[in-house]
Amino acid sequence: MTDHDDRPPNIPGQRQEPSAPNGQDLNFPPLPGPFIEEKEPRLAALREWWDHAWSxxxxxxDRWEDLRQAPELGWHSMANWVKVAIGLAGICAVIILLDTATDVLADSIRTLLTAVPHVQVGTDTSTGVFAVVDQPIRSYIAAHSATLPISASTVYTVWQTVGLFGLxxxxxxxxxxxxTWTAFGACSIAMVYSxxxxxxRTIATGLxxxxxxxxxxxxxxxxxxxPSVFIHNAAPSIENRPEIPPAAPLAPEVPENVHPLQKR
Structure with a gap:
């Protein structure tokens, strides 16, 4: 006795469905395919936005037109956002300059404070036109500051600082x-002469x-x-007088015994 097989014949190149035990086929639900969503490429969207923005x-x-017309319109008529941009740029430039100037000034003050005790006033051997004026001042300060509670170098630094402030x-x-500048010059000339x-002495004082x-x-x-001369021209006085209309001419007086002619 032969077994009856209900399975379909095995055909080459055809997928065989799995079969259940006892000769029963399993009905599997179809597998879902990959979910594909059509999206617009980002580069194309960016190009479309760029073209629309420059149209x-x-x-x-519009922003480019504001920049192009700004020199012709002037400060008062240019776009507000251009004014804000220029103002912010100016503020940033001032902050950078102030920061740099503050660093330079701090370094200069630090150098002066640390170098003052090492300045030898009265022993400078430099030459030149500036030395003709500077050496007598150094010598005068060194000779007249020995009894002071500060050093001659500090006095010389203060003298330079006052002159720079006045200038x-x-x-x-x-x-x-x-x-201050006038007093500084007078004192400097007096120290050079002394x-x-x-x-x-005459040449040094003259220089x-x-x-x-x-x-x-x-x-x-x-x-x-x-002297400043201020000329004050008095303005003409204007009095507000009410305008009086001219009087009407008076009619001539007619005697009582004269009657005008009447037509009948």
């Missing part, structure tokens, strides 16, 4: 700085006067000795 009325096109402050038309060698005068062109900028 007439687009965001980037810079006078350039910006500060009255106090100009007075401490310079007797043979070259000190010329140097102070030349520097005064910056410190006393805009100062004039001509």
């Amino acid at each position: 007439d009325g687009g965001f980037l096109h 810079v402050g006078g350039f910006f038309r500060s009255s106090g700085a100009r007075i 401490a310079a060698p007797a043979d070259g 000190a006067v010329l140097a102070w005068t030349a520097a005064s062109a910056f410190a006393l900028r805009g100062l004039t000795l001509r």
